[in-house]
Amino acid sequence: MTSTIHRRHLLLAGAAAALAAPARLHAQERFPSRTIEVVTHAGVGGGTDITARMMMVQAPAEFGQEFTVVNRTAGSGAQALQYLASKPADGHTIILVTQTHLLTQLRNANLPQFGDLIPVARATADPQLVLVRRDSPFRTAADLIEAGKTRSLRFGGTHVGGVDHVTIFAFGRAAGLQRPTLVPFRGGGEIVINLVGGNIDTAVVNPGEAEAQLRAGELRPLMSLADTRIAAFGELPTAKELGINATGYTLRGFCVLKGTPEDRVARLEQGLIRAMSGPIYKTYLENTGQAPDSVAGREAWGAQLAGFNNDGREALTALGLLRG
Numbered sequence: 001m002t003s004t005i006h007r008r009h010l011l012l013a014g015a016a017a018a019l020a021a022p023a024r025l026h027a028q029e030r031f032p033s034r035t036i037e038v039v040t041h042a043g044v045g046g047g048t049d050i051t052a053r054m055m056m057v058q059a060p061a062e063f064g065q066e067f068t069v070v071n072r073t074a075g076s077g078a079q080a081l082q083y084l085a086s087k088p089a090d091g092h093t094i095i096l097v098t099q100t101h102l103l104t105q106l107r108n109a110n111l112p113q114f115g116d117l118i119p120v121a122r123a124t125a126d127p128q129l130v131l132v133r134r135d136s137p138f139r140t141a142a143d144l145i146e147a148g149k150t151r152s153l154r155f156g157g158t159h160v161g162g163v164d165h166v167t168i169f170a171f172g173r174a175a176g177l178q179r180p181t182l183v184p185f186r187g188g189g190e191i192v193i194n195l196v197g198g199n200i201d202t203a204v205v206n207p208g209e210a211e212a213q214l215r216a217g218e219l220r221p222l223m224s225l226a227d228t229r230i231a232a233f234g235e236l237p238t239a240k241e242l243g244i245n246a247t248g249y250t251l252r253g254f255c256v257l258k259g260t261p262e263d264r265v266a267r268l269e270q271g272l273i274r275a276m277s278g279p280i281y282k283t284y285l286e287n288t289g290q291a292p293d294s295v296a297g298r299e300a301w302g303a304q305l306a307g308f309n310n311d312g313r314e315a316l317t318a319l320g321l322l323r324g
Contacts (some may be wrong), residue, residue: 035067036093037097038094040072041073042096051124058281059275062272080101094254096253099308103161107323115258117256118255119253130202130203131221132202133219138202141322149176153181156191157203169315171239202204229241276295
């Protein structure tokens with residue numbers, strides 16, 4: 001009888017081990033085991049699409065698998081977020097996130113929210129400059145701030161409720177300005193032209209967008225919105241140095257869906273950073289006038305996203321652009 005019970009226990013233990021085996025095999029599955037999809041809200045040839053493709057030049061060698069871009073362009077990032085949410089949280093689908101995605105999330109509670117994403121690695125962090133035209137009465141940053149406390153300055157930016165609008169609002173609040181007036185344009189080129197022409201008081205612009213005008217002396221930078229001084233503008237103070245707790249960047253970076261196993265997140269972080277630390281991606285940053293120290297890991301990337309998410313919520317609420 002005892003022998004029969006012992007054999008029965010062995011059989012049960014064997015069956016349990018057999019049932020557990022697939023789970024263990026899944027946990028130990030080599031990652032990645034198939035093509036990795038990179039989802040972007042940009043159309044083919046757009047700036048964010050190109051960033052993804054430049055990263056992908058060296059990524060296959062790092063991961064031993066192919067990468068493919070999935071363009072989901074509708075809804076200012078909404079369709080891209082929905083596509084990500086339709087996929088397993090297994091690390092084989094990553095999304096290239098910009099600040100636009102965060103603003104879209106804030107406006108639409110039905111989409112995956114910021115808390116539903118895990119930041120993995122930053123791809124670009126292009127700092128912004130506060131610029132004025134050559135003959136502006138604002139000779140220094142202090143002149144601009146003083147004037148902005150007595151009247152609403154006309155800032156050039158992109159569309160109402162967009163990334164520029166949030167940055168301008170946050171800067172104005174931190175500097176103690178009267179609420180700035182956004183004069184919207186279709187892009188950086190139009191902003192620069194209208195600033196040179198005197199149609200606006202100032203603008204927040206990436207250096208690459210105004211490179212020709214800065215070289216020609218048609219525009220003057222008063223301060224940067226970077227965390228530290230920009231090498232190409234070594235004498236230019238940051239807003240933080242002037243006592244204004246505000247930053248401004250054009251950001252792009254990679255995230256995965258919440259629930260992705262930690263070991264896969266770490267593998268993606270390490271591999272993406274290596275892929276973007278090679279000569280091809282560095283040359284891309286240089287040729288497009290973007291910050292050479294753009295690439296960063298998930299800690300810095302996540303902190304930046306969280307900061308902009310908070311700024312975006314506050315700005316959209318104060319501007320009456322966020323329901324609820």
